[in-house]
Amino acid sequence: SQTIHQWPATLVQPVGSPLSLECTVEGTSNPNLYWYRQAAGRGLQLLFYSVGIGQISSEVPQNLSASRPQDRQFILSSKKLLLSDSGFYLCAWTTDRGYNEQFFGPGTRLTVL
Amino acid sequence: AQSVTQPDIHITVSEGASLELRCNYSYGATPYLFWYVQSPGQGLQLLLKYFSGDTLVQGIKGFEAEFKRSQSSFNLRKPSVHWSDAAEYFCAVVPDTGRRALTFGSGTRLQVQP
Numbered sequence: 001s002q003t004i005h006q007w008p009a010t011l012v013q014p015v016g017s018p019l020s021l022e023c024t025v026e027g028t029s030n031p032n033l034y035w036y037r038q039a040a041g042r043g044l045q046l047l048f049y050s051v052g053i054g055q056i057s058s059e060v061p062q063n064l065s066a067s068r069p070q071d072r073q074f075i076l077s078s079k080k081l082l083l084s085d086s087g088f089y090l091c092a093w094t095t096d097r098g099y100n101e102q103f104f105g106p107g108t109r110l111t112v113l
Numbered sequence: 114a115q116s117v118t119q120p121d122i123h124i125t126v127s128e129g130a131s132l133e134l135r136c137n138y139s140y141g142a143t144p145y146l147f148w149y150v151q152s153p154g155q156g157l158q159l160l161l162k163y164f165s166g167d168t169l170v171q172g173i174k175g176f177e178a179e180f181k182r183s184q185s186s187f188n189l190r191k192p193s194v195h196w197s198d199a200a201e202y203f204c205a206v207v208p209d210t211g212r213r214a215l216t217f218g219s220g221t222r223l224q225v226q227p
Contacts, residue, residue, distance in 0.1 A: 034214060043203065043219040044157075059214075090156055092215075101147060102215055104156035 002027035006091050006105035013112055019064075019078040021108050023091030026072065031093040033074040034102065035066055038088040050074060086112045117206055119218035126194050127226045134189040134221050136204030144206035146187040147215065148178055151201045160202075163187065174198070199225045 003026045013019060025031050035047040046059045048066035056066050063082060067075045074091060088109050092102040118137045126132055138144060145164050149157040161172025168180040178189045187204060204218040 036217075044215075044217040046214050046216075049214050088154075092157075101159045101162050104149075104158075106156045107154070109154070 004105040010109045021076040023074040025093045034092040036090045081112045117218040123222045125224040132191045136187045147205040149203045
C-alpha cells in the first residue's frame, strides 16, 4: 500500500533562516506531487506541483521554492523565511492520471518567529 | 473567476442531529468534486468523490453528497452526527486535468454539542 511521509512534524525557525521540508511517497511510482500551505483559519493554497523529476510548477510567487530530485521525493525550501511563511504545510500525491483523489501527508507545522 | 465557495465558516449541531455542509463551484464544465475532512493538526482524509454517474455518492463514516448541476452545488450530508465528526471539512475540485491540482474551498468548521 502507498504511504506518504513528511518531516519534520513541527518546526520553529527565526525570521531570515533557511527552510527545508521533505516529503516522500512509498508504494507508487510516477506520482504527481503537491505542496499546499494552510494558514491559520484559512483554506489550503496550492504552492507547487510536480508531474515528474525536475519538473516544478509554481502557483504563487513567493520566497519559497520546490525541488524533486527523485521520483518519490519532493522538497520545499526557502533561503530566508518571512513571518508570513508560518502555517501548516501539506504534501500530497496522486496518480499520474491526475484526476483521482489526492492523498495527503500528516503535515508540518511551521512557526516563524 | 473560477472558485469554490463554502458559505458556512462555522456550524454547530447537536449530536444525533442531521448535518448539511454547503459547497458551490463556479466552473463552466462539471469538475471532479471531492470532500475532505481534517482533524486538528492532522492531514486531510478523503470522505467521498464525484466524477460522473449517479449524482448521489456515498462516502466513509456515513457521509453522502449530492451533485446538482443546475445549482453548481455538491453539498455534504449526514443523517445523524456523532461527536467524533467534529472537524474541519473542505470541498475541493479539480477544474481541469491539465493542472491536475485541487482547488479548495475555505472550509467549514463543525462543532458537535452533546
